[in-house]
Amino acid sequence: MGITERREREKKERRKAILNCARELILEYGVEKVGMEDIARKAELSKATLYLYFSSKEILFIEICEESARNFLKQIKSFWENGLTGISAIKFLWRGYVELFDDSNEIILIFHVRNYLNSWPNNSAGLNNANEQCKSTFVNAIIEAIKTIIDQCKAEEVFDPDLDSTLATNLILSVFSLVVGNAARLPQESNKPETIINEMMNAFQIMIRGFAKEGVDRTLLDLQA
Numbered sequence: 001m002g003i004t005e006r007r008e009r010e011k012k013e014r015r016k017a018i019l020n021c022a023r024e025l026i027l028e029y030g031v032e033k034v035g036m037e038d039i040a041r042k043a044e045l046s047k048a049t050l051y052l053y054f055s056s057k058e059i060l061f062i063e064i065c066e067e068s069a070r071n072f073l074k075q076i077k078s079f080w081e082n083g084l085t086g087i088s089a090i091k092f093l094w095r096g097y098v099e100l101f102d103d104s105n106e107i108i109l110i111f112h113v114r115n116y117l118n119s120w121p122n123n124s125a126g127l128n129n130a131n132e133q134c135k136s137t138f139v140n141a142i143i144e145a146i147k148t149i150i151d152q153c154k155a156e157e158v159f160d161p162d163l164d165s166t167l168a169t170n171l172i173l174s175v176f177s178l179v180v181g182n183a184a185r186l187p188q189e190s191n192k193p194e195t196i197i198n199e200m201m202n203a204f205q206i207m208i209r210g211f212a213k214e215g216v217d218r219t220l221l222d223l224q225a
Helices: 003-029 036-042 047-053 057-076 078-082 086-103 106-118 125-133 137-155 165-184 193-211
Strands: none
Touching: 003 036, 003 047, 003 057, 036 047, 036 057, 057 137, 086 137, 086 193, 137 165, 165 193
């Protein structure tokens, strides 16, 4: 391996290490309390070196969010491949969420970091710069997947045909974000995955039953069936 290839590999490894350090800090202290100085200290880098890899905290956080969203999409990609019905797709989406949550904290990172970034004023130079440099491709793909499933349920006459798919998708995301955001504020010893999953399932169950077309047997939408 030549010098150039070795340096590129070292850069990639250091970049990955920085992201891992940031993830650990976010999960331990909450996204609002983590700064570039904290990340640099944990990664054992100078702050100046850290800025060579990420020009702002927002750009670093967007990359974390995107990576977590990409991992979630891997869990649910067979929805597109297997031709599931709308109801089956909803249950498959939920199972993918639970499996990913059991294996890691990717969902907390997606929603908690996304909430933090969305709370910044639109005229924030840092966030505008971040958006220009790193679009939320995978997060947007998750949003589009949820909307597609809702549209399919409407076409199959499971959901109310007058249901606004975009508003329904935003409602699901908002409720999920609220549950995860509340969980992230709890002390780590109280932040039990099974508790969060149960709370999320109850909220999701209520929503999709509320979306159902009049006359549809709502037990068909039981996420545990």
